[in-house]
Amino acid sequence: MDSLITAAALALAAGDPLGALDRVALREDAPALALRGIAMAQLGDFDRAKLLLRRAARAFSPKEAVARARCVVAEAEIALVSRDLGWPAKALDAARTALEKHGDRLNAAHAGHLKVRRLLLIGRLDEAEHVLAGLDPAPLPPAARAAHELAVAGIAMRRLRTRPARAALEWARHAARKAGIPGLIAEVDSAWLALETPAARLIAQGREQPLLLEEVEALQGTPALVVDAFRYAVRIGRTTVSLASRPVLFALARTLAEAWPGDVSRGELVARAFGGKHADESHRARLRVEIGRLRAELRALAGISATRHGFTLVPRQAHAVVVLARPIEERHAAVLALLADGEAWSSSALALALGTGQRSVQRALEPLAEAGKVQSFGHGRARRWMTPPVAGFTTTLLLPAPLPNG
CATH class of the missing domain: 1.25.40.10 (Tetratricopeptide repeat domain)
Known part of the structure; x- marks a missing residue:
């Protein structure tokens, strides 16, 4: 040489x-x-x-x-x-x-x-x-x-x-x-x-607070009933019930957890789980069915009791109920979280990282671009998407991780 x-x-x-x-x-x-x-x-x-x-x-x-x-x-x-x-x-x-x-x-x-x-x-x-x-x-x-x-x-x-x-x-x-x-x-x-940047939000008894990564880790060792909005699961310690394939049940569980120890009206549960503005008899009938299914899924962790106005969550062992949520929650938040690393991503790379279809990612990018939240350059296969890092929260840290001990 x-x-x-x-x-x-x-x-x-x-x-x-x-x-x-x-x-x-x-x-x-x-x-x-x-x-x-x-x-x-x-x-x-x-x-x-x-x-x-x-x-x-x-x-x-x-x-x-x-x-x-x-x-x-x-x-x-x-x-x-x-x-x-x-x-x-x-x-x-x-x-x-x-x-x-x-x-x-x-x-x-x-x-x-x-x-x-x-x-x-x-x-x-x-x-x-x-x-x-x-x-x-x-x-x-x-x-x-x-x-x-x-x-x-x-x-x-x-x-x-x-x-x-x-x-x-x-x-x-x-x-x-x-x-x-x-x-x-x-x-x-x-x-x-x-x-040193908040990686999640803790929602409990109507209040929210940001959590650093080490605080999220510490939460895993507490006896609280955790409704995990990162992985769509409910857990106490090592006992976990995944609701990743049951979005309606998870929406009900989260709504009940956010209101604990209070109850949630049937109308609010219908709005959060089904997207209906008014709870008619068909909605109420469906709600009863889905609440029954949620009871069956959570029977080892918590019960669900009917109240005069709606339903309330009753943990079996835990003395506290909390929701672990993403730092920022909006439509297509997972795409934004990946782009927040400041690098230029192709839609195919985003799809691979998110474990979804490329067309689904493209459909998410279109409204984000219209809203000015992301921008692209290049054409065809060379097209790349990026956004400036969003101040105040981590990017992809908790997105792809499996549950600890899960």
Whole structure:
């Protein structure tokens, strides 16, 4: 490797893309194309970066398997940052295998961290943990160690384990400062901010209060009956009743929980559960049926008693009833929460992260765009959606996580 290529590579490792381009901007050989591609990615020109990396991969000879694999890893990182979550993950797995086979453990670990980050974005925590468990952070240089600890913290936060998350972020902060890369330091600071920003709202006895992530975690250990509006479930401790597939029953449970220890009129229950403005006899008959179904679902946790005006929730063991709600609740809030990370998302990536159809996401984006809450750029497959971060609440922390111990 010649001196200019070496110098450009060192500049990129230090987070200096302009310094790297000064050395290889006019060269067309494969190593220079690859370094130019990475430099353009660091500068935010992802389309140009992908083109250069693909040219570099073709320019390397078949015998240069490691160089080709590094190009694939770099392209995978661009896909992740640009939220192209449909990028072929198998290509990254193949590149990682090739790098491990040829002893390039640093870039193999980087490929592993990219896979973990993608799995986190689409909510596949068990797989992310499995991949991360196979990566040894001890021999990694500071920048790679920071990336590893950020992945550890990301999983811990989504599992509602704030103590290990803080410990991982301390390691990440130390490693990022040692690496001296401004972008990496900013990423660690952003992760810290997520721990210090309200992640949910607690609704109890007619009052609301914001909760930090560690307070949400603490709520899991209390004896309260929790109606969880993140995961559409009702639980006490480890006993959980999922109502994710029963939206009417969950709406009734939440309405009763918000009014506890008081009761809720039949008219209000009809309005909240069925959307009817006036409760006629057909609505009242349906309400009786749905209340009976809810009683059956919650029989291990609570009863539902009829009152003169309506119904009231009667917990069997808990001495308190609370609702755990999203920081901001409005139509298409899940889409807004993902976009609030400030990155540019495609509709297909949003659909993959939310576990829904792309057309459903597109239908959600249209009214949000009309209301000025999101904006798009590009056309066709290159179209991307984004919104400035919404101040005062976390973005996706609790959206994709399964129930603890569930």
